[in-house]
Amino acid sequence: MAEHGPIVSLDALAAQVPDGALLAVPPDYSGVAMEATRALIRRGVKRLHLVAVPTSGLQAELLIGAGCVETIEAAAITLGEAGPAPRFSAAVKSGAVHIRDATCPAIHAAFQAAEKGIPFMPLRGIIGTDMLRYRTDWRTIQNPLAEGDDPIVLLPAIQPDIALFHVPLADREGNVWIGRRRELVTMAHAAKRTLVTAETIQEQSLLEDERLAAGVIPALYVSAIAEAERGAWPIGLEGRYEPDAAHIADYVRTARSEDGFRAYLAQHVLAGRRAA
Amino acid sequence: MDFTPQELLIASITRMLRGLNHVAVGASSPIPGAAALAARRLSDGHLRVSVLGSRKNNFFTDGGRELFDCAAQGRIDAFFLGGGQIDGQANINLVGTGGYPRTDVRWPGSFGSAYLYFLVPRVILFREEHTPRVFVPKVDFISAPGVSEPNVYRPGGPYALLTGKALFAFDKARQRFRLETVHPGFSVADVEASTGFEFDRTAHVDVTPAPEPELLALLRGPVRDEVAETYPQFAATVMCGSDDKENRV
Numbered sequence: 001m002a003e004h005g006p007i008v009s010l011d012a013l014a015a016q017v018p019d020g021a022l023l024a025v026p027p028d029y030s031g032v033a034m035e036a037t038r039a040l041i042r043r044g045v046k047r048l049h050l051v052a053v054p055t056s057g058l059q060a061e062l063l064i065g066a067g068c069v070e071t072i073e074a075a076a077i078t079l080g081e082a083g084p085a086p087r088f089s090a091a092v093k094s095g096a097v098h099i100r101d102a103t104c105p106a107i108h109a110a111f112q113a114a115e116k117g118i119p120f121m122p123l124r125g126i127i128g129t130d131m132l133r134y135r136t137d138w139r140t141i142q143n144p145l146a147e148g149d150d151p152i153v154l155l156p157a158i159q160p161d162i163a164l165f166h167v168p169l170a171d172r173e174g175n176v177w178i179g180r181r182r183e184l185v186t187m188a189h190a191a192k193r194t195l196v197t198a199e200t201i202q203e204q205s206l207l208e209d210e211r212l213a214a215g216v217i218p219a220l221y222v223s224a225i226a227e228a229e230r231g232a233w234p235i236g237l238e239g240r241y242e243p244d245a246a247h248i249a250d251y252v253r254t255a256r257s258e259d260g261f262r263a264y265l266a267q268h269v270l271a272g273r274r275a276a
Numbered sequence: 277m278d279f280t281p282q283e284l285l286i287a288s289i290t291r292m293l294r295g296l297n298h299v300a301v302g303a304s305s306p307i308p309g310a311a312a313l314a315a316r317r318l319s320d321g322h323l324r325v326s327v328l329g330s331r332k333n334n335f336f337t338d339g340g341r342e343l344f345d346c347a348a349q350g351r352i353d354a355f356f357l358g359g360g361q362i363d364g365q366a367n368i369n370l371v372g373t374g375g376y377p378r379t380d381v382r383w384p385g386s387f388g389s390a391y392l393y394f395l396v397p398r399v400i401l402f403r404e405e406h407t408p409r410v411f412v413p414k415v416d417f418i419s420a421p422g423v424s425e426p427n428v429y430r431p432g433g434p435y436a437l438l439t440g441k442a443l444f445a446f447d448k449a450r451q452r453f454r455l456e457t458v459h460p461g462f463s464v465a466d467v468e469a470s471t472g473f474e475f476d477r478t479a480h481v482d483v484t485p486a487p488e489p490e491l492l493a494l495l496r497g498p499v500r501d502e503v504a505e506t507y508p509q510f511a512a513t514v515m516c517g518s519d520d521k522e523n524r525v
Contacts, residue, residue, distance in 0.1 A: 027340065029303075029329050054340060055387065076370075076385030080304065080329075081509045089382040092372075099377050103390035103419075105344035112341070124348060125391035127428050128421035134376065149427040182339030238331055245508070 006174030006225050010273070013195050013226040014039035017162055019046040020070075024111075024160035024191055028057040028080065028243075030181045032235045033166040033197045035228040038269045041066045051158060052077065053111060053187055054104035058235060058248060061085040062269065064097050065261050073100040073158075075107060082248045086255045101131050106138070106155050108183070113157035114190035120154040127151055163191035166231045168240055170198035174219030175206040181238075188221040197228040199240060279487050281440065282514050283495055284459060285404070286311045287487035288438055289356075292400055296323060296353040300343060300396075302387065303329035306503060306510035308356040308402055313502045314494050326352075330506040344388060347395040350431065354398040357389050361415040362401060364453060364473030366422025366434040366446050368393070369415035376417055386419035393420035394428075398435040401446075406439035408472040423451050442467045443484055444475060452476055457484040 013036055017023060026032060037059050045068045052060055052074035060077050063069050065087030077088045091097040109121040120139075126132050127140060132153065143150035165184050169177040176196050178184045188194040194217075206216045231237075234244035234251075254260040279287075289311035293299055301309045312325045313333065326343065327333040336342040346352055359368035360383045370386045372379030393399055403410055424430045434446040437453055441462045444453040455477040458467055464481050487495075495515065504511035 030340070055385070074385055076387045078304070078384035081507065084382075084384060092382045093378055093380070095378050101371060101377075101385055103386050104388040105341065105391045108339075108341035108344065123391070124429055125394040127394075128418065128424055129386070129390045130371075130376065130418045131386060131390055151428060180337045180339075182337070183341065184339075186339060186341070 005172065006219060006222060007172060007201060008224045008226055010036060010039050010197070010226045010228055011043070013197065013224050014043050014045075016193070016195055016224060017045055017164070020048070021161040022049045022051065022158075024051045024053050024158070024163045024187050025056055025059055026053055026165045026181070026184060026187065027055045028235050029238060030183055031166040031168075031178070031237060032057070032059050032232050033164050033195075033228070034059060034233055034235055035231040035273065036164060036166070036195070036197050036226065037062060038273070041068060041265070041269050042272070044068075049073070051107065051160060053183055054102065054107040057085065058251065061088050061255075062265075064088050064091050065255065066265060066269070067096075069097050071098040071100060073102055073107070075102050075104040079248060079252060082245070082252045086252060087261055090258075100135065102135070103129075103131060106153075107158070108186070110155045110158040111186045111190040113155065114159040115186055118157065120156050122152045122154055124152065126153045158190065160187070160191040161193065163187040163194045164196075166197045166199075166228065166237065168199050168237060169206065170196060170201045170225045171206045172201060172203055173205055174222045174225060176217050176222055176225065177206050177212055177215055178217055179215040179239075185217055188217045193223040194221050196222055196225045197231040198225055199227075199229055199231060199237065201225065201227050279492060280514075281459070282307060283487050283492060284484060285402075285438060285440070286314060286495060287491055288443055288484060289400060289402070290315045290318065290491060292398070292436060293323065293354055294319075296398070298324040298326070298352050299354040300326040300347075300352050301328065301356055303506070305356050305358070305402070306507035306514070307404070308400070309507060310495065310499060310503045310515065314491055314499045317494050317499065318491070327506050332505055333502065344391055347392055347432075352396050354400060354435075355392050355396040356400050356402050357393060357420065358403050359401065359410070359415070359419070361410060361412045362403060362437065363412050363415045363422075364475060365451055366401065366437070366453070367415045367418050368401065368420050368422070369417045370419040371417040373416050379417075389420040392432070393434070394424070394430045394432050396432040399432060400435055401437040403437075404440040406441040406467070406470050408470060411439075411470070412472045422446070423448070441470060447476065450476065455481055457482045459484045460486070
């Protein structure tokens with residue numbers, strides 16, 4: 001395939017994530033670019049500052065286990081019904097990864113601040129939590145518009161270097177359809193560059209269909225798109241395919257030990273792209 | 277009448293959702309999820325239910341932030357939180373035990389608790405395991421505090437604590453739990469022995485009422501199928517229906 005315009009190969013997409021990048025990824029219900037994540041691990045990306053918007057599962061788990069992550073910022077890392085994420089837990093306990101604990105709406109608000117080009121967003125709640133104690137970048141001020149005593153927390157804007165996610169549909173102009181998964185819009189607006197994998201890339205512009213247009217992130221925000229059929233596997237893609245629960249349960253059993261995790265990586269990641 | 281321990285818990289939660297307009301349930305909460313879906317049917321569809329992570333039982337269209345904005349607008353009446361540790365002031369810990377950040381045991385994280393606990397009027401704490409390692413004198417990490425200083429904006433907070441052994445109410449003025457009922461098969465002494473914090477109680481404590489037959493019919497029929505959409509493993513292994521004799525109380 002000739003590479004021109006926004007459409008690139010999966011490896012070319014992975015090559016656009018530099019070592020040390022502030023990388024934003026979506027939660028498991030929102031289109032996780034797992035095929036691209038495996039390509040990133042194969043290319044040996046290092047020292048990522050990974051921000052989950054606002055939670056992550058197997059994607060963060062694999063990147064952390066493979067040693068690609070220096071700092072993880074998230075409201076939670078979980079494999080859902082399969083249980084806790086073993087390599088994440090081990091890396092936090094050993095200090096191999098630096099954790100910045102957050103709460104879901106704080107991450108959303110920090111991205112909204114970046115999207116608006118403002119330095120911070122105020123948010124209710126949070127006061128009296130230990131997160132606020134350890135997150136020295138979060139500040140409590142007095143509401144300057146209140147008559148009386150009204151403390152409120154400020155979250156600094158998060159402008160990621162890269163937002164990376166997977167969508168059902170894209171077009172050759174670089175528009176991507178995300179439907180109701182609007183956190184992906186906020187991520188793309190906030191990020192300096194947005195990299196997308198898509199189940200299908202169609203010839204016709206997504207913006208020509210009024211019923212699709214409101215669920216489209218326009219090409220303005222999208223740096224590159226790679227086609228990846230079943231690109232969220234073993235995580236599901238809403239409306240397309242279910243999570244591969246048996247695979248994820250097997251993973252949890254295997255990855256309890258470091259050796260088991262290495263064997264999983266060798267078989268499912270380092271061996272190269274699986275047949276779709 | 278026979279019923280499972282899980283059906284008793286679901287029934288207890290369902291009673292606390294009567295008369296509400298909108299309840300939201302987290303992605304890893306099958307028992308509250310089943311209770312909310314059952315309460316919706318019992319309310320003739322008046323109660324709105326948002327199950328996070330569900331396609332069918334989630335009407336939000338504005339991304340992950342909408343739930344939180346919705347709570348801030350006062351449009352969510354009840355929500356559920358758990359905790360690896362919960363203490364007598366209703367502080368919850370979803371992060372881990374021991375020191376921080378290098379915890380001895382690490383849990384997934386605080387999710388939206390640090391926000392929703394402040395804004396949702398009726399937060400029901402739910403933790404099936406009722407042991408001193410869960411119900412501790414003081415949590416190791418405060419993901420979300422049970423009480424706040426009077427100057428802190430806080431329309432919401434803890435309402436009740438439901439465990440595998442008992443139901444407690446939270447008294448905001450006294451900043452303490454009060455034992456309401458003890459589940460069949462357990463005594464007040466059992467509850468005291470398995471709770472690491474002090475709580476209030478009256479001289480006589482009732483037994484938690486059995487699930488209503490109408491509710492059991494829902495749980496063993498249409499609600500089980502609804503639950504399976506979001507919590508397939510729970511629906512398959514716990515909500516087994518009427519043939520599951522050995523699991524009955």
